[in-house]
Amino acid sequence: MQQHKRFKWRAGNAVELIVDGEQFFPVMLKAIRDARHSVLMEFYLVSSGHIMERFIVEMIAAARRGVMVRLIIDGFGGRKLSDRDRRRLEAEGILILVYNPVTLNKLTRNFARDHRKLMIIDQQRAFIGGTGLTDEYWLSEHRGCPWHEVMLSVTGPVVADLLALYNGLWQRFTATRLPPGAAGGEVGGAMMKVTTTEGLYQQGIKLSFLQQVNRSQQRIWLATAYFLPSRSVRRALRRAASRGVDVRLIVAGPYTDQPWVFHASKRHYQHLLKAGARIFEYQPRFLHAKVGLVDAWTSVGSCNLDHWNLRWNLEANVEVQEPGFVNQVSRMLEMDLEHCHEVTLARWSERPWHRKCLEYVWSWISQMVLRIR
Numbered sequence: 001m002q003q004h005k006r007f008k009w010r011a012g013n014a015v016e017l018i019v020d021g022e023q024f025f026p027v028m029l030k031a032i033r034d035a036r037h038s039v040l041m042e043f044y045l046v047s048s049g050h051i052m053e054r055f056i057v058e059m060i061a062a063a064r065r066g067v068m069v070r071l072i073i074d075g076f077g078g079r080k081l082s083d084r085d086r087r088r089l090e091a092e093g094i095l096i097l098v099y100n101p102v103t104l105n106k107l108t109r110n111f112a113r114d115h116r117k118l119m120i121i122d123q124q125r126a127f128i129g130g131t132g133l134t135d136e137y138w139l140s141e142h143r144g145c146p147w148h149e150v151m152l153s154v155t156g157p158v159v160a161d162l163l164a165l166y167n168g169l170w171q172r173f174t175a176t177r178l179p180p181g182a183a184g185g186e187v188g189g190a191m192m193k194v195t196t197t198e199g200l201y202q203q204g205i206k207l208s209f210l211q212q213v214n215r216s217q218q219r220i221w222l223a224t225a226y227f228l229p230s231r232s233v234r235r236a237l238r239r240a241a242s243r244g245v246d247v248r249l250i251v252a253g254p255y256t257d258q259p260w261v262f263h264a265s266k267r268h269y270q271h272l273l274k275a276g277a278r279i280f281e282y283q284p285r286f287l288h289a290k291v292g293l294v295d296a297w298t299s300v301g302s303c304n305l306d307h308w309n310l311r312w313n314l315e316a317n318v319e320v321q322e323p324g325f326v327n328q329v330s331r332m333l334e335m336d337l338e339h340c341h342e343v344t345l346a347r348w349s350e351r352p353w354h355r356k357c358l359e360y361v362w363s364w365i366s367q368m369v370l371r372i373r
Contacts, residue, residue: 007194012186013156015320017300017328021131021138024151025051028119028127031153032058035067037122040166040178042072044115044302045132047080052133056085063092070094070178072169074114075101077132097173099314112199115313117151117302118166126154126162128318130225130290130302136257137288144255147288150332152300152318157185158192165194165316190322197303197315205303205317206310210236212294216245221293221333223250225286226258227265228306234268241276250336252288253281261306266355273345280340287336290317291329297321298329 018024032039032055039062046052063069071089073081075098086096099114100106119127129151131137138146154162167178195204213220213236220240227249229237241247249272256262269279292299301317303309320326 007161009191009193010157010161011191012188013154013158013190013192014188015190015192015322015325016153017325017332018151018153019332020149021051021146024127024129024131025054025138027153028151029054029058031119031121031125031127032062035062035121038068038120040070040120040163042114042116042118042166042169043133044074044077044113044117045134046073046078047132047134048082048085049135050139051135051137052081052085055133056088059089059094060092063094070097070170072097072099072114074099076110076113097170099173111312113313114169115302115309116316118162118316120159120163120166123163124155124159126159127151128154128162128301128316130288144285147286148282148284149288150291150300154192154318156187156190156192158194158318161194165196169314190320190325193319195299195317195319197310197313199313200311203310205299205301205315206230206233206305208319209233209292209299209305212297213237213240216240216294218295219246219248219293221248221250223287223289223291223333223336224304224306225252225256225288225290226261226304226306226308227251227268228261228308229268230305230307230310233305234272237277238272238275241272247277248337249277249279250287250333250340251279251281252286253283253341255286257286269343269348273343273348279343280337281343282336282340284339291333293326293329293333296323296326298326300329
């Protein structure tokens with residue numbers, strides 16, 4: 001059975017939206033500091049630096065007081081975690097699992113990456129969203145940084161599903177099971193569900209988003225770092241806009257870690273704008289958040305809904321239905337919109353020829369990449 005069918009809606013959860021690294025990193029570090037049973041971490045981007053050093057200090061301190069500490073990192077995204085830092089962690093009994101190390105003989109299998117961002121404390125509290133353990137999310141001095149990102153702090157019965165997701169990957173690659181956690185009791189009024197993507201054959205996040213879009217009545221607001229949506233997502237967004245739904249797409253502007261995506265994504269603008277969708281490019285820094293808001297439903301996590309994420313990656317989001325939280329997300333996106341330049345159809349039609357050339361070239365390349373088997 002596909003995994004997106006396995007996780008059901010769970011009542012009785014509490015969820016907190018935490019915006020940007022200067023807010024969520026201190027909360028996450030304190031959670032490790034307070035842990036008494038286990039710290040389970042899974043992150044795509046992990047790099048030695050100021051932020052990772054603070055996490056290493058807390059992870060080592062937790063291990064020394066008897067807390068079980070486990071870390072899953074991606075073989076590509078974690079390549080900048082130094083050998084010295086790995087040895088420091090392993091010397092304290094902290095186990096590190098590297099997902100799909102990059103080797104030449106794997107060819108296209110190297111494209112398969114663990115893009116999830118998850119931390120579970122004492123099997124009772126989880127953090128999920130889009131951050132990595134790197135300086136870009138808080139301390140970077142590069143232009144357009146630090147990256148704009150969100151994390152959720154979650155408690156309640158849904159944490160058991162996130163724990164099952166983590167344990168499933170750990171067992172798959174180590175043939176060992178971590179101690180199971182009991183589902184937490186009801187602590188709030190939020191209905192929540194875990195959704196995942198695992199390559200082409202398990203598209204739970206996309207299918208759930210499409211379901212919400214196709215029955216939307218008032219609004220569809222989507223914030224994403226890499227706007228290369230699948231054909232089915234583009235078609236659903238156009239149809240919703242055509243029937244009068246308020247469709248707003250907040251995408252990365254001039255600051256991005258993947259300039260080619262910034263140009264390739266433009267090929268989708270014209271049809272969406274003609275259908276009535278509104279497109280906004282975020283200006284102050286790199287928009288790295290992945291947030292979907294449809295009427296009274298929202299989804300937050302690691303998935304950008306782009307071709308690459310959906311074809312190759314492990315992704316994890318949580319869906320939330322709770323009026324207070326949905327209003328929080330709505331207010332955050334409204335604030336983000338104030339820092340965007342809107343791309344109108346008239347402005348789009350007047351763009352210079354050299355931009356059109358860049359868009360065509362990178363769009364063609366992105367289509368060729370999709371044909372790789």
